[in-house]
Structures are given as C-alpha cells and as structure tokens.
Amino acid sequence: MAYLHQHYLEGGLSQEELQEWNELLNDTVNQPFLIELMNGTWDEITAGDEVYLKSTRSAEILAYVRVMPQKKVFRMEWRLQIAVAVAIIFIAAGLFFFMGKDKTPQQPLQALAVEITPGKQGATLTLANGKKIRLNDVSTGEIAEEAGISVTKSANGQLIYEIKGSAGDPGKTNTLTTAKGETYMLMLPDKSKVWLNAASSLTYATVLNKEGKRWVRLEGEAYFEIAKDPVLPFAVESGGQVIEVLGTHFNVNSYQDEAVVKTTLMEGSINVGIKGTDKITRLKPGQQSSLTNGAMRVETVDVDEAVAWQKGYFQFDGKTLETSLLEISRWYNVDIEYKDNSLRTRRLAGSISKYENVNKILKVMQLAGALNFRVDGRKVVVEKN
Incomplete structure (x- = not known):
C-alpha cells in the first residue's frame, strides 16, 4: 500500500496499479492504514525535502478543491500542495480532512432532514393525441403505435421509434420531457440517438x-449522435438558432435560465444559423459556438467538458459558481439561494x-474555505465563509 501511495503522488502508477489503488481506497477496512500514510507524508515534508509531486498530477488533484474568485488565482506553497493531494485521496474514499496549520475551520454541513438523491433515468412521453406516458411506470416492449410508427421501451430503458409499413403523418409530433433529476436516451426512426x-x-x-x-x-440540453443521411439533413431548432447536419456528434445547451446558448461539435461538421x-x-470538431x-462567437474548447454530464460527472473548470449550481439544482432537484450575490461570479x-451524495459534492466545493453551504429541506443556501 505504501508503494502505491507514493507512486500515486508521483504520478507513476501503471493502469493495473491505479486500478488496485482505487480498489484499496474504496474498501473502508483500509482507512486506518490510509490515515497513517497521510500523517506520515505530512510529517516527512519539509521545505528542503526531495519528495515531489509532478506538476501535472498536482494541478489535476488541486482542481478538485480549488475555488478561485474572478480574475484572482491563489498559489499554494509546495507543502500545502502535497497535503491537499493527500487529502484528495481520502476524499475519493469518502473522507474529508482540512489540512494546514493555520486553516480557518469551515461550517460543517448538517445532516439532511430530507434525503437528496442524485438524478436517475426517467421521462414523460407526450403522444400526438395528447396522451402522456410516464416511462418509469411502463414495462418493456411496445408502449404506443401511431400512424405506422411503433414506440418501444427497451430492456435498458431506451425509447426506440420504428417505422412500420407505410410512412405516417408528418404533421404528428411527440415530445419527450425530463423533469429535474431525470435523464433519458431516445433512438429516432433514422437510428439517430439523443441523450x-x-x-x-x-x-x-x-x-x-418535416418539409424535407x-x-x-430542443429546450434545455441534449447530446446528439446523428445517423448519416446524404438526402435528408437533420435540423435542430433551439434557443434562437437552427443547427443543420448530415451526420455527426454534437451537444446543445439551451436552457432558458442561462444567458448563452452553446453548441459543441465532437466530430463531423455542422452549420449553426441564427x-x-x-x-x-x-x-x-473541437469548436463551440456561443449565441x-x-x-454568435466561436472558439476552440475541451469538448469533454461539454459532454461531462452525459458521461456521468460534473465538470466545473472555468465555470462560475452560479452556472455550476444550476447544474446541481437540475440534477438533484433542489433550489439555490444566495445570501451574497457576489458569490455568483466566483470561478x-x-x-x-454526478452520482455522489449531494453533501459530498458541496463539501468538495467548500474545501478552499471561500464559501459555505447550508441545506434547508430541498434548498441550498450559499453564504460567505
């Protein structure tokens, strides 16, 4: 365990060793030994010590706990960087430590009176005749048939459309809606997939x-994997813009409570019109338009950040606290209240x-000591530290 611990700090673990290390972290039986390792690392570090942490590993680990006011970056001394790096190891195991000799204690998050669970698969399908179907409440198999179109719920919860027989009425529309705390995957008749x-x-x-x-x-956010069709373009109308493609992968974020509509391209090419x-x-590929x-403005971005939600995690790099908490609000179905509006613009x-307990996520965001969270029922109150 000591070997894995040391080489993790140095960024020298192989894939097999990293998997073994993660398994050790997730086993609560090992927590006393891990704490002993942490204490030993802290005691051994001095200003002239040759123990080092690769800068890339340091930056990666510190990203989990760093909160930066707008246009201001805090630099940690090397000893504190390693201490925080060790602390992150225990965060991964579900433990939280506040390191450093002159730290200011933070207000602990109280035990939740209401259990706030992560979001899950779920949605409501509204058919052309107005009938609403709660997809969580129906069993697998065919759940509807309209004008030659079969709608099926698969064993893994996907919604699949298939054209059977003659083409249906192009004037008939369906709407798939997710509430706060829900996500769903849809396969359209052309085999295009939408999350x-x-x-x-x-x-x-x-x-x-529709009209060729x-x-x-779209209202809100979705990730598209569009099946290629050289004859029929695929058009997405969303947030004051129209996107047209022949076949590609892209993400669209067009929530009405956000000022910017963002379209991010993973592969292929798309036309974005106002x-x-x-x-x-x-x-x-690799570009994002912001309306x-x-x-309209276009820039090159890290596309992984745009689709983090679809891959199962929150990615906060460079985002404001307000934008990040909007994501948490939608996923955990909670309201956000700011006691100081200046906190909204913190980076x-x-x-x-995304599947961590909400208290754990809020604790990680508190670690730098720049702010505090208080949970009142299904409301998260944001306060200065």
Missing part, C-alpha cells in the same frame, strides 16, 4: 420528416461524479 439532460424537452415529428428535413426542437437571419456559422443576444475548477 436528454435534466429539465429538458425534445419535440419531433414521429416520422422525423429530419426536424426536432433564426430570422441569413447568418450561418460552420463549426469544425448571446443575437450575436470554479474541478470535477466529481
């Missing part, structure tokens, strides 16, 4: 063909699984 994030909706013609295009309308104008912007008040860095 719908929490508090979102997707409206589409049941035959997917595979047309859908509704009511002839302005069209073509994106290349704000009718103005965050780090990532954490």
